Structures are given as structure tokens and as C-alpha cells.
Amino acid sequence: xxxxxxxxxxxxxxxxxxxxxxxxxxxxxxxxxxxxxxxxxxxxxxxxxxxxxxxxxxxxxxxxxxxxxxxxxxxxxxxxxxxxxxxxxxxxxxxxxxxxxxxxxxxxxxxxxxxxxxxxxxxxxxxxxxxxxxxxxxxxxxxxxxxxxxxxxxxxxxxxxxxxxxxxxxxxxxxxxxxxxxxxxxxxxxxxxxxxxxxxxxxxxxxxxxxxxxxxxxxxxxxxxxxxxxxxxxxxxxxxxxxxxxxxxxxxxxxxxxxxxxxxxxxxxxxxxxxxxxxxxxxxxxxxxxxxxxxxxxxxxxxxxxxxxxxxxxxxxxxxxxxxxxx
Numbered sequence: 476x477x478x479x480x481x482x483x484x485x486x487x488x489x490x491x492x493x494x495x496x497x498x499x500x501x502x503x504x505x506x507x508x509x510x511x512x513x514x515x516x517x518x519x520x521x522x523x524x525x526x527x528x529x530x531x532x533x534x535x536x537x538x539x540x541x542x543x544x545x546x547x548x549x550x551x552x553x554x555x556x557x558x559x560x561x562x563x564x565x566x567x568x569x570x571x572x573x574x575x576x577x578x579x580x581x582x583x584x585x586x587x588x589x590x591x592x593x594x595x596x597x598x599x600x601x602x603x604x605x606x607x608x609x610x611x612x613x614x615x616x617x618x619x620x621x622x623x624x625x626x627x628x629x630x631x632x633x634x635x636x637x638x639x640x641x642x643x644x645x646x647x648x649x650x651x652x653x654x655x656x657x658x659x660x661x662x663x664x665x666x667x668x669x670x671x672x673x674x675x676x677x678x679x680x681x682x683x684x685x686x687x688x689x690x691x692x693x694x695x696x697x698x699x700x701x702x703x704x705x706x707x708x709x710x711x712x713x714x715x716x717x718x719x720x721x722x723x724x725x726x727x728x729x730x731x732x733x734x735x736x737x738x739x740x741x742x743x744x745x746x747x748x749x750x751x752x753x754x755x756x757x758x759x760x761x762x763x764x765x766x767x768x769x770x771x772x773x774x775x776x777x778x779x780x781x782x783x784x785x786x787x788x789x790x791x792x793x794x795x796x797x798x799x800x801x802x
Contacts, residue, residue: 502774502775503752503772503773503774503775504739504744504749504752504753504772504773504775505739505740505770505771505772505773506737506738506739506752506753506756506757506770506771506772506773507677507678507679507705507710507737507738507739507768507769507770508678508735508736508737508756508757508759508760508765508768508769508770508771509677509678509679509681509682509735509736509737509765509767509768509769510678510733510734510735510736510757510760510761510763510764510765511733511734511764511765512732512733512762512763512764513731513732513733514719514730514731514732516717516732516733516762518762518763521568525568526567526568526762527568528568528569528570529568529569529570529579529580529762530569530570530571530572530577530578530579530580531564531569531570531571531572531578531579531580531581531582531717531720532571532572532575532578532580532581532582532720533557533560533561533571533581533582533584534581534582534583534584535553535557535583535584536583536584536585536714536716537585538585538586538587539585539587539676539712539714541590541672541676542587542588542589542590542676542712543587543588543589543590543709544587544588545588545741545746547745547746547747547748548586548587548588548711548746548747550746550747551586551746551747551750553584555750556584556586556713556750556754557584559750559751559754560582560584560715560754563754563755563757563758563761564582564758564761566758567758567761567762569582569761569762575720575724578720579719579720579721580717580718580719580720580732581717581718581719581720581723582715582716582717582718583714583715583716583717583718584713584714584715585712585713585714585716586711586712586713586714586746586750587711587712588709588710588711588712588741588746589673589676589677589706589709589710589712589738590669590673590709591707591708591709591741592666592669592670592707592708608652613648614645614647614648614649615645615648617645669707670703670706670707673706673707673710674702674706676712676714676736677705677706677710677712677736677738678736678738678768679702679705679706679768681767681768682698682702682767682768683699683702683703683706685767686698686699686702687699702768705740708740708741708742709740709741709742710738710739710740710741711738711739711740711741711744711746711749711750711753712736712737712738713736713737713738713750713753713754713757714734714735714736714737715734715735715757715761716731716733716734717731717732717733717734717762718730718731718732719732733761733762733763735757735760735761736757737753737754737756737757738753739752739753748775749775751775752773752774752775753773755773755774756771756773
């Protein structure tokens with residue numbers, strides 16, 4: 476087996492139920508998982524804590540729009556991701572269909588990395604606005620205003636005119652400050668849009684919304700800040716989306732039944748070394764609703780991949796990156 480087709484330490488043994496003992500000591504990665512179900516999807520129990528088998532077709536959805544990749548992402552091929560996913564799906568009684576007639580689900584696999592927020596631009600905008608405000612205060616003081624007036628931003632331009640202190644330097648200071656504040660406002664808007672996109676890709680939106688309330692300011696903990704820090708940092712992600720396959724074939728309608736999103740930090744990790752652990756963490760929520768973002772540690776492993784044979788790739792619906800809606 477070629478070394479390029481060998482990745483992540485001992486996961487093949489774990490998937491096969493073979494204990495790995497102390498070989499996995501310390502080999503973990505912190506994962507974040509978010510799972511949703513929708514459109515009336517519900518697994519049928521088969522007794523004994525198991526579910527009835529369901530059959531699926533499989534498709535490569537590619538990267539989600541607005542995300543990226545690196546060399547460690549490129550080293551992992553679709554057949555490799557698919558084989559690990561198929562083994563884990565089988566553990567939840569989801570099985571690869573032998574024909575399109577047997578398939579009731581279309582599972583679409585997507586993976587890549589989110590883009591990290593550029594804090595340099597933000598810090599520069601804040602520094603520029605601070606310097607412009609200091610210059611404005613100095614110009615107002617030089618124009619003969621007292622410190623209380625000079626500390627008031629709102630009336631700066633009018634105050635120069637009414638006090639008879641209008642000057643080129645003073646007006647320049649006002650213009651510079653207004654320009655700096657407009658840039659800072661625009662940068663904050665861009666940051667919010669950037670964060671929202673990443674939050675949707677990673678499955679953080681619901682938890683961010685839930686934690687963005689009075690608790691942030693009333694000693695309710697740092698959860699919102701921690702979540703924003705995750706969203707603004709580059710993260711490897713995998714998204715598994717399950718669509719109603721007959722509905723897609725017969726009516727060309729995308730009906731999203733369930734979706735699982737899992738991610739890990741890019742700094743300190745590589746995708747090829749984390750992909751199996753990410754899928755293993757996600758597999759606990761295949762076809763289920765996690766209710767919230769689940770953060771935990773997952774053991775890494777290596778899996779040796781054989782020659783997986785597919786019956787042909789199913790057509791993938793156009794990916795939107797949006798989670799299934801609850802009905």
C-alpha cells in the first residue's frame with residue numbers, strides 16, 4: 476500500500492472493533508459537531524436500540540463556496556473520504572445501495588477549510604480611527620475650546636463654525652476622523668458578513684445567536700467570545716448532507732433530510748491527519764439532531780484503504796451550505 480494512501484493513526488482498527496490500547500494515548504483532536512434533521516425525516520427503530528437499515532447513493536459535493544483548501548486537503552481524495560464514511564455509516568445501519576432503485580438517500584460529501592479573518596486590517600482600522608480622534612481633540616483644543624467640548628465627537632464640525640474657530644487644520648481633522656470612522660464601520664460590517672458565512676459552514680449559527688444576549692454582559696461566561704474566536708480562525712470542515720433521492724430523481728427537487736457538520740482547528744492540525752477522527756465524531760449524529768454544537772475530543776488513527784468499487788457517482792444537488800430546516 477502506497478504511503479500516500481495511508482493516513483490518520485489506527486482508525487481502521489477502531490472501525491473494525493479491534494482495540495488499540497495505549498497506542499492512541501495523546502493522539503486526539505478537538506472536534507465541533509452540529510447535526511440537524513428536517514422535512515419530517517425520522518429513523519425507524521428496529522428494536523434492541525438499533526434502527527432499520529437505509530440505503531444511499533453517494534456523491535462528491537466539492538468545496539462549499541467561499542471556502543479554501545491547502546496541501547493537506549489536496550492529499551486526501553474523494554474515494555478515501557468516501558470509504559471511511561461508508562464504514563462509519565454502516566455502523567449506523569446506513570448501507571451503500573446496489574442500484575438507484577434501492578437508494579432512498581443521496582449523501583453528498585463536502586470538505587475543505589474556512590478562511591481565517593484578517594485581523595491585521597481590523598487592527599489597522601482601529602488604530603487609524605484612534606489616531607484621527609486624538610488629532611481631532613488636539614485641533615479643537617488648539618481652536619480654543621475647553622476639554623469637555625473637545626471630548627464631544629458629535630458636535631465637532633458645528634462647534635468649529637459656531638465658535639468662529641474654523642480653520643483648514645480643524646476641518647481637515649474633522650474630515651479625517653469621519654473618514655476613519657466610516658472605514659471602521661465598513662470593516663465591522665464586512666467582518667460580520669465574514670463571520671456569518673463561516674458560522675453557517677461550520678454549524679455555529681444557532682449557538683452564536685443563542686449566546687448573543689444579556690449573558691455576555693452579565694457574567695454569563697465567555698461562550699459567545701469563544702465561538703467567535705472559532706469562527707474567525709481557519710477550520711477544516713466536513714459536511715455530510717442527506718437528500719431524498721427519489722424526490723431528486725423524479726422531480727429534480729432538493730429535499731434535505733439531515734445534515735452533519737464537523738470541524739477542527741487548522742492551526743496545529745492537518746486535514747489528512749484529522750479526517751478519520753472528524754468523520755468518526757460526526758458519525759454519532761448521522762440521521763439525528765444534536766440539538767446544539769457538540770465540542771469534544773476524538774481519537775486519531777491510521778486507516779489503510781483498499782480498492783473501493785462504486786457503481787457510479789450519483790448527481791449532486793447544487794450545494795448551498797445551508798442546514799436542514801426543521802419542520
